[in-house]
Amino acid sequence: MTVSYREEGVAEAASSAAGRLVADGVPARLAAGDPTLWGADAEAVAAVRLGWLTLPRTSRELLPELGKLAERARAEGLTNVVLAGMGGSSLAPEVICATADVPLTVLDTTDPGQVRRALEEPLDTTILVVASKSGSTVETDSHLRVYEELFREAGIDPAGRIVVVTDPGSPLERTAVDAGYPVVLAAPDVGGRYSALSAFGLVPSALAGADVKRLLDDAEEVLPLLSLDTGNPGLDLGAALGGAALAGRDKLILDDRLSSISGLPEWIEQLVAESTGKDGVGILPVVGAEPNGARDELVVGIDSDDGDVRVEGPLGAQFLIWEYATAVAGLLLEIDPFDQPNVAESKASTAALLDMEALPLGEPVLVDGPVEVYGSTSAKDLPGVLSELLHAVPDDGYLAVMAYLDRLSAFDVFVPDGADFEQMTDAWMAADPATLRALLALRTDRPVTFGWGPRFLHSTGQYHKGGPQNGVFLLITGAVADDVPVPGRPYTLGELQLAQALGDLGALLQRGRPTVRLHLTDRAAGVAYLLEAAQEA
Template identity: 55%
Template sequence: MSTPAVSTQNGDWTEVIDRLVSEKIASRIAGKDATIWGPEAEAESSIRLSWVDLYESSRPLLAEIEALQADLRAEGLDRIVLAGMGGSSLAPEVITRTAGVELVVLDSTNPSVIARALAGDLQRTVLVVSSKSGGTVETDSQRRTFIKAFTDAGIDAASRIIVVTDPGSPFEKLAADEGYCKTFLADPHVGGRYSALTAFGLVPSALAGADVAELLDQAAEAAPALVADSADNPALVLGAVLAGTPGRDKAIVAADGSDIVGFPDWAEQLIAESTGKNGTGVLPVAVEGFQAPELRSKAADLVDTLLADKAAGEVPTALTSGPLGGQFLLWETATAVAGYLLGINPFDQPDVESAKVAARGLLDAQPEPEAAAFTDGSVEVRGSEGLLDGIDSLQGAVETLLGKLADDGYLAVMAYLDSERDADLLAIRPALAIRTGRPVTFGWGPRFLHSTGQYHKGGHPQGVFLQITTSETEDVAIPDRPFTFGTLISAQAAGDANVLADRGRPVLRLHLTDAAAGVRQLLSLLDTHETSEASGR
């Protein structure tokens, strides 16, 4: 094993790190000092710091999880489906992908994704439902749908449902009332995005076959280096790189040559949701690797541009290394440090609820869909007020949106599609980055609403937004609910677009009348113009 390490290039943060050392920020975080982030944050911080020693406090879970796994395997139950959003799904996804074990992560409301999960072998399936309260509309809808599927297959549904929740939550009571197989109670003093080493991260990962005891060992080995009030503390160095340079507010998080699979998506939520508020923050651009090989050399040439804003000068590079358990603790600590440097509370998410409220309103009212401004091929085009004035083509609409990008701005692509079926669309991110010379993020909806959605609304007001939706040929009903998954995902997309537009963000909405054809049309459009400058820039 090895402890986390950080090496840096193109930056000198000696003064910032010396300040962090002199103020004993590392040891105060480890000591759960809730005063670090100021009086306004103290109440929240005081109930959100138990993540710092989860490598010790989570150990009693191990025997309990191991016993359950043995019982499930004895019954031939080895297909684990996880219904969870945000912090409830991203850490288990990284852990199991890195371990090379299968976990079906259900963090979508797209009917195609739901149908594929239901089509698996239910005779071998166990559903883990992870939710701090149980009231998350996505996980509640997925739970209801699986109960019906189990029942229709002649299976006792309650015996196949495992719950991870907070103690005293409505979900804990529901699980007891319904007689579910097992309920694991997580530490309530840990927020979702810091919960990788709680029951939320460990239970589904271990049931799928990952060695989670090793993760805790790795974090324990890393802890002494991260507690030290020393200029060599990698968490202080990484925190300084992320947030220690005035005027620099963006960072690429890339998995380059690492054995850890999917880590950028986990780090993206941690950084964006923790720092993107009060009109400030660090925008993380998650890059697992450039999906279009022919763009690799050009994209590599643009790394400096993508990381920097106009006045930032040379771009810093921070290379982190070490095993996954240590990386979790390193990045959590560094993000808390970044919050201190930015002067914000890294443990709340004040703007996440706005999109949920808007979606709920649309579900309740179920208004007629907004008429398209025009249709071009397989794409219906809509836009925020004034965006499409005088525009009558998809190419013109895209160019108009990109023309709204400021020199310090970013573009967010928000795709409410099937992340497996429509994976080719990922190539749009590097293509747009090359075309604009600006940072471009890509998020699958609605899962990004529980991560970068906070930054979109609460961070720097520099974003322009490209939303991509579709209508699936087959919908999936949600038992005992007056809406389907198709209705739900449409409301979530429309609600988020409305909130962004209400806050003055430019939003271009592209609805694919045929998903496959629409994806091809978009990629063709960007391939044709990949080297051109957007809107005369």
């Protein structure tokens, strides 16, 4: 595992930061799990959130149990592994399984269309992993309820098809025990976004067929380095992240184009944004973007020679080193990297909205084709709205696109028979809401991020509300044609998704963040219209 600096300014900032950290004995203290590092106000939280430092060893205790679970699933022909989890409960398994090239269906959404795709998979081969640290995550609770009913309607005992991963004593543990579901308890002293090497990362990955022992082996190899003052990749990376941010380079451009690891930037995005974006400061990860050469960018190449910093190593080691580096960066930024004080705002807003007789949708200020515009704008059409948003981004700011839509819907687009891969890719991109990020990025030298809602609420949502006051936000919702009821709850998935979007919108507006909501009255037509408008903005 190596971290190297490839730009003189970054090397100088990192060297200065590392010198201060070493003088304070930080490497040895952090490796030993010293909760006093981040100050008196953070000590209580840190004291119960440093268990990730020993997971490469302590998680080995799970291996026999995981082996039995995986063996039983294979013996019963349960090859369709579905993971219901949000944030730290889903992002790491997604990376692990994609890198190992084993199939895993991840449900980190409340979009009815995306959930229906999972429900259409053959039930006779399906095993569901329900993962929630708190045991009260509304999305995960909804998925569990939907699948329980589906299994029962098919004459399948849910107790033979559902595995629960949660913290000891959580509401989900009690529910699982009462229902007879197998329960794998996670380490309670590990926060969700630091849980890649815990039961949350390992259980679904092992069931899907990934080599989780090797993951732990690769992480354990670098563990002895984390107490060193020199030759410590976690210290080197943390000093670069924190030192660069203190010097004004707080936009983290992640480049993994040459890496054999699949999807690591999305996991890093949650870890860094949710850990550092608070108290008006933070480091903003930008995924899938080309560097603009802006003065506030720090480009990190994962297994790539491009960029200001190069980070090279296997996945298990990458997980551990990025966690360590994020804790170090938090120390340099003088924030608590283990809490998420603003995440609960959107959750509370969503709960309050769901208690209302009807969601307060408001009236659109503009309707352009299949797109309704809500918010403050003087534009006369959709290209004008997008242009206004781009011009509203301050010199040190960013534009965040947040889409409460089906992230797999682009694959529904018609592709002519005989089309080659390039033609298929072009067709998918022309129907993919995520293409909007690249189109808008062409029209500004400021970073443009993209998040799928409600997934990003457990990730960059903390940074949006707790980080610097320099973000401009474009929130996208869409009409639901075929909704999914949530058994035992007075709402559908579509209603929950819209309430989550409106709750997040309210939290942003309450903080004075410039925000516009676009509502697609026809999703497919709306996406196409929106992408066309972005090219005219």
